[in-house]
């Protein structure tokens with residue numbers, strides 16, 4: 001492999017060390033930052049993700065609140081739980097683990113979250129403020145996966161100013177939101193957003209200094225299309241049986257051969273996933289800092 005690995009696990013560990021100190025300072029002043037999760041149903045992957053978030057939050061001294069409802073919970077029950085967390089002064093931020101069971105109105109539930117407690121940073125009010133606020137310092141929760149991508153590059157010495165970032169995929173968690181951060185004056189990147197309606201995707205990939213692959217299509221980004229030396233961040237998740245072992249595992253959006261061409265590569269797993277969890281916690285620590293000041 002010629003590419004330098006952008007190690008999300010190590011970078012997230014450094015962020016967590018900083019957060020541990022910020023948590024301790026808040027505790028000193030009488031506020032223990034509290035993070036909550038809402039899990040509806042018992043999907044094994046969701047249980048695993050939620051468990052990871054609690055374990056890591058507790059490891060840095062946060063208070064963690066784990067709320068669960070059965071898979072057949074009604075809209076009213078979920079909304080009542082949201083109202084409860086909005087009113088709970090010990091909960092400074094929380095997430096509703098997605099996806100929710102199909103009978104529930106996901107948008108209505110997410111919009112009911114108090115924007116000040118939105119740990120994902122994806123509440124319409126927070127995204128709207130990000131659209132409107134191009135330059136002023138940000139005082140609202142930020143979308144945590146996009147922030148994770150940017151921190152992973154910056155903390156490994158990659159300067160995004162003037163770079164052409166090609167984003168593949170228009171999902172809300174990354175594709176549609178990351179450009180709002182990358183094009184702020186303090187980062188100063190240029191962004192192209194591509195998606196399944198893009199004609200001739202390789203034409204765009206070839207022009208990219210940075211590729212953020214978040215389409216959820218296994219091995220969509222091929223080595224022959226990547227500019228030598230480019231930074232490639234693999235954010236896609238496809239869960240499939242491994243052809244060799246037969247066991248289910250995660251496949252990213254980036255063909256492994258890209259490692260021979262790229263200058264920097266954020267693998268999956270071990271890249272943006274751990275950064276997302278670290279930035280989720282940072283959103284909650286920042287919410288607690290604002291609440292305490």
Ligand SMILES: Nc1nc(=O)c2c([nH]1)NC[C@@H]1CN(c3ccc(C(=O)N[C@@H](CCC(=O)O)C(=O)O)cc3)C=[N+]21
Pocket residue numbers: 049095096097098099120268269270271272273274275276277
């Ligand atoms: N409201 C909401 N917010 C989320 O942030 C959210 C969500 N719902 N639903 C599900 C997805 C998925 N997600 C991941 C977070 C960390 C890893 C992660 O750390 N993965 C490890 C591997 C973990 C393992 O599988 O053992 C890695 O990439 O190295 C993966 C996936 C957050 N999500």
